Amino acid sequence: MAFALGAHFSPPICKVGNISHAHADDAAYVRRAADLSEKSAGFTSPHPNFGCVIATSSGKVAGEGYLYAQGTKPAEVLAVEAGGERCRGATAYLNLEPGDCHGDHTAVSALVQAGITRAVVGIRHPLQHLRGKAVCALRSQGLQVDVLGEDLQSKVIEEARKSCLLVNAPLILRACSRVPFSVLKYAMTLDGKIAASSGHASWISSKMSRSRVFELRGRSDAVIVGGNTVRKDNPRLTARDGGGHMPMRIVLSQTLNLPEEANLWDVSDASTIVVTQRGARRNFQKFLASKGVEVVEFDILNPRDVMEYFHDRGYLSILWECGGTLAASAISSRVIHKVFAFVAPKIIGGKNAPTPVGELGMVEMSQALDLIDICYEQVGPDMLISGFLQPVPDLMPVIPSEDETFAIDPTVTPYESSVISFYKTWDPYGAFSNFSPHPIQMPDGDGNYVTWSSVEHYYQAQKFIGVNDPAAQDCVEKIKAVRSPEEAARIGRSMQRQYPDLVRSDWDSIKIDVMYRALKCKFSIYPHLNSMLLSTAGSVLVEASPHDLFWGGGREGEGLNYLGRLLMQLRSEFLGESSTSTENTCSAL
Numbered sequence: 001m002a003f004a005l006g007a008h009f010s011p012p013i014c015k016v017g018n019i020s021h022a023h024a025d026d027a028a029y030v031r032r033a034a035d036l037s038e039k040s041a042g043f044t045s046p047h048p049n050f051g052c053v054i055a056t057s058s059g060k061v062a063g064e065g066y067l068y069a070q071g072t073k074p075a076e077v078l079a080v081e082a083g084g085e086r087c088r089g090a091t092a093y094l095n096l097e098p099g100d101c102h103g104d105h106t107a108v109s110a111l112v113q114a115g116i117t118r119a120v121v122g123i124r125h126p127l128q129h130l131r132g133k134a135v136c137a138l139r140s141q142g143l144q145v146d147v148l149g150e151d152l153q154s155k156v157i158e159e160a161r162k163s164c165l166l167v168n169a170p171l172i173l174r175a176c177s178r179v180p181f182s183v184l185k186y187a188m189t190l191d192g193k194i195a196a197s198s199g200h201a202s203w204i205s206s207k208m209s210r211s212r213v214f215e216l217r218g219r220s221d222a223v224i225v226g227g228n229t230v231r232k233d234n235p236r237l238t239a240r241d242g243g244g245h246m247p248m249r250i251v252l253s254q255t256l257n258l259p260e261e262a263n264l265w266d267v268s269d270a271s272t273i274v275v276t277q278r279g280a281r282r283n284f285q286k287f288l289a290s291k292g293v294e295v296v297e298f299d300i301l302n303p304r305d306v307m308e309y310f311h312d313r314g315y316l317s318i319l320w321e322c323g324g325t326l327a328a329s330a331i332s333s334r335v336i337h338k339v340f341a342f343v344a345p346k347i348i349g350g351k352n353a354p355t356p357v358g359e360l361g362m363v364e365m366s367q368a369l370d371l372i373d374i375c376y377e378q379v380g381p382d383m384l385i386s387g388f389l390q391p392v393p394d395l396m397p398v399i400p401s402e403d404e405t406f407a408i409d410p411t412v413t414p415y416e417s418s419v420i421s422f423y424k425t426w427d428p429y430g431a432f433s434n435f436s437p438h439p440i441q442m443p444d445g446d447g448n449y450v451t452w453s454s455v456e457h458y459y460q461a462q463k464f465i466g467v468n469d470p471a472a473q474d475c476v477e478k479i480k481a482v483r484s485p486e487e488a489a490r491i492g493r494s495m496q497r498q499y500p501d502l503v504r505s506d507w508d509s510i511k512i513d514v515m516y517r518a519l520k521c522k523f524s525i526y527p528h529l530n531s532m533l534l535s536t537a538g539s540v541l542v543e544a545s546p547h548d549l550f551w552g553g554g555r556e557g558e559g560l561n562y563l564g565r566l567l568m569q570l571r572s573e574f575l576g577e578s579s580t581s582t583e584n585t586c587s588a589l
């Protein structure tokens with residue numbers, strides 16, 4: 001079977017002249033796709049946000065589209081319909097890899113049939129069973145596919161990728177934590193109270209802020225309050241404006257000691273679910289049922305179990321509008337991902353007036369939870385402070401999906417492959433590590449063979465080769481002379497971090513090739529290493545480094561595992577199943 005050597009390995013943009021310009025354009029269009037993808041927010045029930053922008057080679061937008069609601073035409077289809085003939089030879093920018101699955105190839109087919117020749121993908125699909133599928137399908141149809149952070153890397157690209165992560169934060173956090181994306185929202189006075197000592201709270205925030213809350217409700221699958229908020233506020237919890245999406249209202253009450261008259265029991269505008277402790281007030285449960293309110297019982301009512309339950313019911317995004325008691329319990333259970341705090345410029349005082357978050361058991365300020373990606377926004381007279389309590393995970397592809405691995409190495413049988421992990425040199429397959437003590441001889445710029453104590457020594461030194469600065473040459477010599485691969489890695493990495501100008505400008509585009517050549521040498525000249533590599537035929541090789549998400553597979557399989565990929569590629573070549581031939585790049589020791 002023939003397959004293109006390096007098809008997945010050569011960052012295409014790095015080969016062309018004006019890299020930063022190309023990156024700026026790619027980044028701008030991907031960001032536009034991300035912005036576009038959010039357009040349906042509040043009008044339809046929350047779903048993954050897909051946007052697609054098609055740009056011609058002259059940089060004109062030919063067509064664009066976004067997924068309006070689950071089950072409607074994919075963004076890619078809408079964009080090619082809008083672009084028509086102008087799509088031929090154009091580039092499609094997608095904030096999120098299409099979720100084509102189970103035989104549905106609508107988005108991929110639309111791009112292929114429209115004659116798109118290149119696709120730039122912001123992030124891969126966060127769901128494991130979909131991740132990499134569409135990227136692979138597009139590549140197999142001959143499109144050039146560049147995934148941000150993998151095939152394209154630079155500061156602007158990183159910013160564009162971040163916008164893609166944020167626009168689908170609910171989907172990503174839900175996929176990683178197996179609970180719906182949860183936002184805690186509250187309105188407090190400047191002295192940190194969410195109600196007066198009497199419990200009266202209407203209103204703390206301004207009308208403008210409250211309209212903003214209606215919008216937030218419209219972007220959510222459900223709004224949650226605790227029993228006490230129902231008793232004190234008799235809330236409606238609707239998105240008001242009408243016409244848009246109406247979230248489910250959920251009440252968490254252990255006692256079920258709730259009033260018979262309550263706005264939430266009127267389900268004509270929106271449905272209500274009361275979640276309670278098993279066996280609580282059976283008669284009241286019957287009463288609620290007679291009003292059309294669904295009751296769900298739990299053995300023990302805690303926010304995590306409840307959230308796992310709503311995850312399984314398919315909820316993507318939930319807005320918590322409870323008081324401090326339930327908020328503290330939800331934060332402690334680590335189900336809250338984001339906070340929206342409206343701060344009103346008023347003071348109510350009151351020693352016993354409730355505050356937004358109750359007891360968390362912390363005793364020192366150093367234990368305080370820091371928000372991430374914070375935004376400050378003035379809304380009328382109020383200040384809205386928002387931020388994440390948990391970082392949006394940086395999604396990199398898992399160890400190559402079965403399909404991708406098969407494309408790199410046909411000896412790996414899709415769906416039946418085993419995984420061989422290696423990391424430390426003392427592991428059973430530790431000789432696969434770059435740190436293994438196997439010297440190699442590689443040609444220098446003049447074609448003379450130079451000995452390096454390990455692949456890592458050679459790799460680290462190549463960062464500084466050819467840079468016209470004595471400090472760079474110094475680095476090369478230092479790395480070459482150190483006794484251990486650890487030291488070589490330490491020097492190489494810290495010099496790169498501290499003095500990026502000493503690193504050759506094309507490093508990002510050649511580093512995979514540098515590694516490939518070094519590995520090829522190592523596994524050619526040591527027969528026992530060659531046998532060990534061939535003995536793994538059929539297995540997926542993963543460098544189990546929890547730190548290095550480029551060469552390694554990461555702690556949870558989130559790393560790119562390029563070292564494993566290169567070894568599989570070499571294995572396939574050694575097994576003679578590749579039609580690719582490369583010139584001899586090393587000498588026997």
Ligand SMILES: NC(=O)C1=CN([C@@H]2O[C@H](COP(=O)(O)OP(=O)(O)OC[C@H]3O[C@@H](n4cnc5c(N)ncnc54)[C@H](OP(=O)(O)O)[C@@H]3O)[C@@H](O)[C@H]2O)C=CC1
Binds near residue numbers: 186200229253254256
């Ligand atoms: N300004 C603002 O943004 C807001 C202000 N408020 C104000 O806050 C006050 C109410 O605050 P608060 O009493 O904290 O109300 P909560 O909304 O936090 O309700 C607490 C109740 O939630 C129920 N509950 C169910 N499971 C749990 C659990 N695992 N942990 C904790 N509680 C659970 C219990 O109900 P049960 O007793 O029925 O078993 C508990 O009494 C009111 O004055 C209200 O006006 C409320 C929301 C927002």
Ligand SMILES: Nc1c(N[C@@H]2O[C@H](COP(=O)(O)O)[C@@H](O)[C@H]2O)[nH]c(=O)[nH]c1=O
Binds near residue numbers: 186204
């Ligand atoms: N007091 C207060 C809020 N309180 C929250 O809003 C709920 C009332 O919603 P509704 O009945 O739909 O208007 C109430 O139970 C509580 O959860 N929200 C705010 O944005 N600002 C405020 O000042």
